[in-house]
Amino acid sequence: MLQELKIRNFKSFRDEVELSFEPTGNDRYNSVVTMPDGVNLLRFAVVLGANASGKSNLLDAIEFLHVFWNKIPMTNDDGTDVQPFLMRSDALSHDTEFEVKLYIDGIRYWYQLVINPEKVCHENLYVYLSDSPTKVFSREDVNGISKLNFNPDLVKLSSAEVEVMTMNCLRNMSVLAVLKKVNVSVPYLDNMRKWIDNRMLPLQSGSFTSLSHDVKRLLADSPEFREYLMQFAKEADFNISDIKIQKMVALFGHTVENESGVENHFLPESCQSAGTKRMVELESLIYTQLKRQAFMCIDEIEASMHPNLMEYILTKFVNSRDNHSQLLVSTHYDPILKDIEDIFGKDSVWFTEKGKDGNTTLFSLADFKGLNKLSSIHRAYMNGQFGALPNVL
Template sequence: MLIKFSVENFSSFNGRQNFSLLPGKGTLKGEHKTKKIKGISVLKTSVLFGANASGKSNLIKAIEFGKRLVLRGTNPESIIDYQKFRLDKNCTNKDSRIEYVIQHNGKNYAYGFVFDSTAIKEEWLFEVSLKSEVKIFERNINNSQIYDLDNIVKNIKSDEEKQFLKFIAKGTPNNQLFLNEIRTRKVKENVSKIEDILNVIDWFQNSLKVIFPDDKYNEGLKFELNQDEELLTTFEQFLKYFDTGINGVCLEKVDFDSVDVPKSILSKIKEDLLSKKSENVRASILSNRNTTYFLSIKDTDLVVEKFMTKHSVKGQDELEKFDTSDESDGTNRIMDFIPLLMDLLKGDNVFIIDEMERSLHPNLMYDLIDLFISKATNINSQLILASHESSVLTQKLLRKDEVWFVVKDNFGASKLHSLEDYNVRFDKEIRKDYLLGRFKAVPRIGNRNKLTILNHHLL
């Protein structure tokens, strides 16, 4: 679970801004909160609202940026590729900062780093509770002792393991996170008693999922369709529930040559699948026309199957199969969200989605959020959205502390604030006030009389 995220001097963010999932003072909708771990409870849902170019997407990009540095790292000879805040000259020589406060496997952690395009200047990991924090490690290139690993090393009995960990720390490139070095240098296999570090890496790798408007979510349910009839039935039930007109789905075997994907890519996938030495390993490829292919290995041969929908035909018992590229954008969007919703309800997942409403009817958007909230009473997962869809801006659906606004100040810097900051009654409908600009997160449209060029053309 994400407890809090802070960002500074990154993209449209200048001074440090905090996005918090900590519950406020309100007592209504208690089922929207998780049970406390070390005194800390977390909200399961949050929606960010704001005008175009206010910074909503930049906040999500910052969250994804940190995840990418942890899991993929930076090439040794490359710069750390990002953009500082450009509308304040003081930011040019100022470091940037990102921090995550997370909850995972029964513990709370604060992990973050200070950086510029050439180096990680600081990096830290603490275990935190409501009243205390315990350092796990700290890195500071301005300190003569670059790494403080004392709290890890004291629990390791083997001198050989201690030396190995210190060697990895000392050898971490300036432009690389220590967490990435731990992940890629087989430290897990050679050093014991680093469970907290591995736990945080696991959160980035297996819990945090960031989805942008053009992304397709292809993990989860779709990959198991041909192996689990119950999952297949669940998928079909969701499609009927959302009124798509689809009566079923299936995987249709197709010839290798008919796949609308470059053959070089298919060959590379085959090579990767064979190297994993598992007949159950699957991969998906998306064509430019919304078609999903599934690839697997059987007796060293590449088997290609196309994900298809099935519709009833008047006067015919047999269902007609459709390529998903023949379905509407909205239907394809729903099909993306079904496995996402299923994974959410499995627990231990944090989904952060930019522009979830794209191609979706407002009622569907509302219902997807409401469905998750209603089914997640005893489940620890989070659904965090950035949206323009004001129909979900209602206290019938969300708590005040689940609603956040992103606005730009007069100098072009993005600022975050919560509906919790406003004196709003629990039964007040807030959508109208939002559209009227009370919460500031709407476009400031100019005076159309100043569009003199239009007056000229209309004469």
């Protein structure tokens, strides 16, 4: 589970910002999981702000890491695809920095990355076997060549294995990606590799024009998922009685009542609304996420979605008990603040705001004092008490 993310000099984030999944107080919701060392982590967080304030860029930072940890470039000259903050004259002279703290199988890890569009400057991984971090590996760029150093007290690798890892580590790739190329087992690094592969889902964004191949395959192969989806569609009043997959074509069953009585009709996917297709896609992802107890980001969760349905989806996720899955969403839909104390707590709410200099700041609702004295947090937000509002003239 993700504990915190720090980023600096990435897209609209010029200065360092920190997103934390640690609650600042007691949380009475099902959204908190306690780690073996006593640290509590939230399962849900939402980022709210005006258009172009940097909400998507925050989620893009996580997706960049997800892609980068898996990317195997063909040559040293392919670049890293990182995008620094460009709204200053000396933009390319500043490196981009990421820090991630997370728990894997109850053990805390600390990952650090310093990178620019050409190469990785530094990359480190630590593990907490006590109250203090212990280095797993460090990596630095020396004249365009990646130099790897593994902690011999923790990582028992032969000189030949270290050489194989070093030779395959191009200057524009992660050490975590090297593990996908070589037949070398590295303690603790392997655990993070497995977490990325199995418990970190890709960023989901925008509306869906058609169901993905993965969703159709899940519908065709998993009776359990079809039952789960049909129950959800019934509870959410979608008037969908069944979904059939025939030769990877989705057919939606609908029940109607007319002068002839009750009739069942199957209509092709093209006849379904964008909201219906987005519901099926999102619920398949959340179903997979809950099964894997994975981490996932959804950008603009309200897209093509009725507010009541969005709230229903979030409620079902938060109320899933005994699960270590985490969901981070962005939204323009400010009435979601009315759900505070009903679905999630104040610690789950974050805001983005962009200054005149183009720099995005990130701050938590929990940072504000006197919240318990407010009759309506949503009304206070609309009155500009927290900022993060569009400037409409």
